Amino acid sequence: MKAIQAEGLTKRYGATLALDSLDLSIEPGEVYGYLGPNGAGKTTTIRCLLGIHRPTSGRAELFGVDAWGDPVQAHRRVAYVAGEPFLWPAMTGAQTLEFLARLHGGTDKAYRDELVQRFDLDTSKKVRALSKGNRQKVQLVAALANRADLLVLDEPTSGLDPLMEMVFRDCVTAAKERGQAVFLSSHILSEVEAVCDRVGILKEGKLVDQGTLAELRHLSTQTMDVTFEGQAPELPPLPGVQVRQAGPNALRFEIAGSVGPVVTALAGHPVTALVSREPSLEEIFLHHYDGHASR
Amino acid sequence: MPAVSQEAPARPRARRATRSGGGPAGALVQRAIRDGRVLTVVFTYLFLVYSFIQPVGYRRIYTTAAGREAFARSFGTNPGLRLLYGEPHNLATVSGYTAWRVGGVLAIAAAVFGLLSAVRALRGEEDAGRAELTLAGIVSRRTAYLSAMAAIGAATVILWAAEFAGFALGRLPVAGSAYLALATVSVIPVIAGVGAVASQLASTRRIALEIGGGAVALFFLLRVIADTVAGAGWLRWLTPLGWAEEMRPFAAPRPVVLLLPVAASALLLLIAERLGATRDLGSGLLPERGGGSSLALLSSPVAQALRSQRDSLIVWAGGFAVFSFILGVVASSVSSNGIPAGVNRQVAKLGAGSITTPAGYLALIFFIYVLGVSLFACAQVGAARREEAGQQLETLLALPVGRTGWLTGRLLLGAVAAALICVLTGLLTWAGAAAGGTSVQAGQMLEAGLNCLPAALLFLGVAALAYAVVPRASAAIAYGLVVLTFLWQAVGALLSAPGWLVGLTPFAHIGLVPAQPFQVVAAVVMIGIGVAAAAAGLAVFRRRDLIA
Numbered sequence: 001m002k003a004i005q006a007e008g009l010t011k012r013y014g015a016t017l018a019l020d021s022l023d024l025s026i027e028p029g030e031v032y033g034y035l036g037p038n039g040a041g042k043t044t045t046i047r048c049l050l051g052i053h054r055p056t057s058g059r060a061e062l063f064g065v066d067a068w069g070d071p072v073q074a075h076r077r078v079a080y081v082a083g084e085p086f087l088w089p090a091m092t093g094a095q096t097l098e099f100l101a102r103l104h105g106g107t108d109k110a111y112r113d114e115l116v117q118r119f120d121l122d123t124s125k126k127v128r129a130l131s132k133g134n135r136q137k138v139q140l141v142a143a144l145a146n147r148a149d150l151l152v153l154d155e156p157t158s159g160l161d162p163l164m165e166m167v168f169r170d171c172v173t174a175a176k177e178r179g180q181a182v183f184l185s186s187h188i189l190s191e192v193e194a195v196c197d198r199v200g201i202l203k204e205g206k207l208v209d210q211g212t213l214a215e216l217r218h219l220s221t222q223t224m225d226v227t228f229e230g231q232a233p234e235l236p237p238l239p240g241v242q243v244r245q246a247g248p249n250a251l252r253f254e255i256a257g258s259v260g261p262v263v264t265a266l267a268g269h270p271v272t273a274l275v276s277r278e279p280s281l282e283e284i285f286l287h288h289y290d291g292h293a294s295r
Numbered sequence: 296m297p298a299v300s301q302e303a304p305a306r307p308r309a310r311r312a313t314r315s316g317g318g319p320a321g322a323l324v325q326r327a328i329r330d331g332r333v334l335t336v337v338f339t340y341l342f343l344v345y346s347f348i349q350p351v352g353y354r355r356i357y358t359t360a361a362g363r364e365a366f367a368r369s370f371g372t373n374p375g376l377r378l379l380y381g382e383p384h385n386l387a388t389v390s391g392y393t394a395w396r397v398g399g400v401l402a403i404a405a406a407v408f409g410l411l412s413a414v415r416a417l418r419g420e421e422d423a424g425r426a427e428l429t430l431a432g433i434v435s436r437r438t439a440y441l442s443a444m445a446a447i448g449a450a451t452v453i454l455w456a457a458e459f460a461g462f463a464l465g466r467l468p469v470a471g472s473a474y475l476a477l478a479t480v481s482v483i484p485v486i487a488g489v490g491a492v493a494s495q496l497a498s499t500r501r502i503a504l505e506i507g508g509g510a511v512a513l514f515f516l517l518r519v520i521a522d523t524v525a526g527a528g529w530l531r532w533l534t535p536l537g538w539a540e541e542m543r544p545f546a547a548p549r550p551v552v553l554l555l556p557v558a559a560s561a562l563l564l565l566i567a568e569r570l571g572a573t574r575d576l577g578s579g580l581l582p583e584r585g586g587g588s589s590l591a592l593l594s595s596p597v598a599q600a601l602r603s604q605r606d607s608l609i610v611w612a613g614g615f616a617v618f619s620f621i622l623g624v625v626a627s628s629v630s631s632n633g634i635p636a637g638v639n640r641q642v643a644k645l646g647a648g649s650i651t652t653p654a655g656y657l658a659l660i661f662f663i664y665v666l667g668v669s670l671f672a673c674a675q676v677g678a679a680r681r682e683e684a685g686q687q688l689e690t691l692l693a694l695p696v697g698r699t700g701w702l703t704g705r706l707l708l709g710a711v712a713a714a715l716i717c718v719l720t721g722l723l724t725w726a727g728a729a730a731g732g733t734s735v736q737a738g739q740m741l742e743a744g745l746n747c748l749p750a751a752l753l754f755l756g757v758a759a760l761a762y763a764v765v766p767r768a769s770a771a772i773a774y775g776l777v778v779l780t781f782l783w784q785a786v787g788a789l790l791s792a793p794g795w796l797v798g799l800t801p802f803a804h805i806g807l808v809p810a811q812p813f814q815v816v817a818a819v820v821m822i823g824i825g826v827a828a829a830a831a832g833l834a835v836f837r838r839r840d841l842i843a
Contacts, residue, residue, distance in 0.1 A: 013575075014582075047427075047575070047576070050430075050431055052427055052430060052431070052575070052576045052577075053575040053576060054573065054574070054575060071430070071435065071436075072433055072434065072435045072438075075431060075432060075433050075434075076433055078431075080428075080431035082424070082427055082428055082431070084424060086423055086424030086425050086427070086428065087425065087428070088326075088330075088425060099322055099326060100428070100432065102318070102319060102321070102322035103319045103322055103323070103429060103432030103433065103434055104319075104432040104433055105318070105319070105433055128843060139428075
């Protein structure tokens, strides 16, 4: 049974098409990075996954339970961190944690105390006196301490400082080791690159790319910088390869697909240095967005 | 809701699950009761004191059976008093008088309580984004909804007990007291149901309150027409406020009428539950207006405030306009009915003023408008406070916008809007009276309308001071002060309190135009105090931190 299974998930708000027949499938224990810029439909996806908004068509299941049809049953194995830390201003952090624990049940209180320590959270203060980052920590502690089989996190590190961001990554890794699945919506690419097994890239409500980082890299262009002894030679045009002058005696190859043809073409030329670089997630991301935008 | 999946698998790992004190529903009910406790305490106090004071005051003033008979004969048929208190039964008895004086007024208070409670618990939580977090837990929409309603139910029981206790302390018969209190609080679940439906329709708390407030105003208006216009008594069956009257506490009790509020609240609560089951959380069923493309009214923070308050101002002004026109029409049905002068004086002591002529009646309803415009003034400061609490003010003040200028602008906006409402109220009362065949001069009605302004400016200034000094509690203080000072005069007169004590409230100094002359000195003093309080408020506000 899948942790998350969405089929043809479509959501319209009036004339706006927020999600366009989205298919998602996330295994138990898998950490899935859900990438997209602001307004791509990440939060809409999550609201449909949680049965908070009703899909216009298609369906979303959490561990085989329909999210809209039976949200309560679906939520039993899910913990959620909302995009904005809207909490009850007059309650203290400790009261909020207790309240959320009672709403969900199944909180591991010892682990919760440990998380409070690790996130350096002062739970005696009222929520209204907390900064946005600290309110975010309250939500994170409540969700992580739940030990749910699936964590649904909507931009969970917005407002966190770099130290807390590291604590968060450790916690996600620990969750993964315990076999929890994580659905991490984010636009912080380094975070996704650090913790996720698989990545989906969302654009205007459609999943434009999906796979492991290695698979995404494979499909994307690699960059190869080659320096020659003396002037760079004229090479015959190669399919799927773009060549640019990168200095008086250097060339930069942008290679989509295999590097084999380039290596073959270089054979016999006096190469002094060759640096090949895999694309970062950022480049993959920008490729999808810039490439399409300029079309 | 579909049946729970039968094949939900056992959890893969054992874990140290802890459940502390009750399930999700229990936690939600407790939370909702806690959120509503200030409102509940304030209304409990009002219900207790008001229901205690009326029988005590009646016994004090009408000591003889003959006096009571005379009072009952003359006032049983007076439309002016019926406007406020409804249709009387058995005015010659303490209990009949109490039922008349308390039932009508507290039924309106009960309606306000039901609306505020329901909208706060439903649309308020959703509007603040917290419902999303709640419903991401193991809580169905129905559970969350029923928990909120259960908390209102608990508060209803508390208010019933308070009103009952007030009567009992005032030495009214126990069974009748319980029944009268039941008639009053029967309004709460019905109007809570109205608020619950409004919460499904509107996408924000404010719009939900405006829709629900419109419904309550309509119910009130129906009851007023039913009680004051001959032959319109059947209209009483169309309004929950009328049902409370038709239960006839202390007269000829008709408990079967209780089925009406029970059925209506069950129906409304069911409708709201069904409406809420299928919509997207955070959205309302009424289509939201598009953002529009108008760039008007964005030249300054004050202009923008006017822009954002526009709908609210229209609702307030519209409410005053409708009420003043209709109550103006009703003025013609008021007559003196040969009331003995002695009785008249005694009634004046009860705080109702001389209302046996059209002029007296109009003076009385304008006195109620003073209360209305003063509450409007408080709402203006409340809007400014919301801008601070929502942190939009922080954004504004980070721009080259001065604090003093911002708050002064908001206060001037409130003052000008209040003045416009006063003018509107005067003119429409005149138009209504003319349409109903009562001859009054437009100038006189305009004077009566503007007579509401000094008190409103006083409360605007005091609310500004409260806002500067104790921002979070400012709305409660401002509204509370208006209601307290208004009741102060009525209660003080009833208990024969010394003049200086009654004189502490501004309402004691307002001339009852058109029955009495406009009190120039009092008006100047009130405006002076208002301006001074506003100035002090500005000075404090310039020095304090912004508080979210």
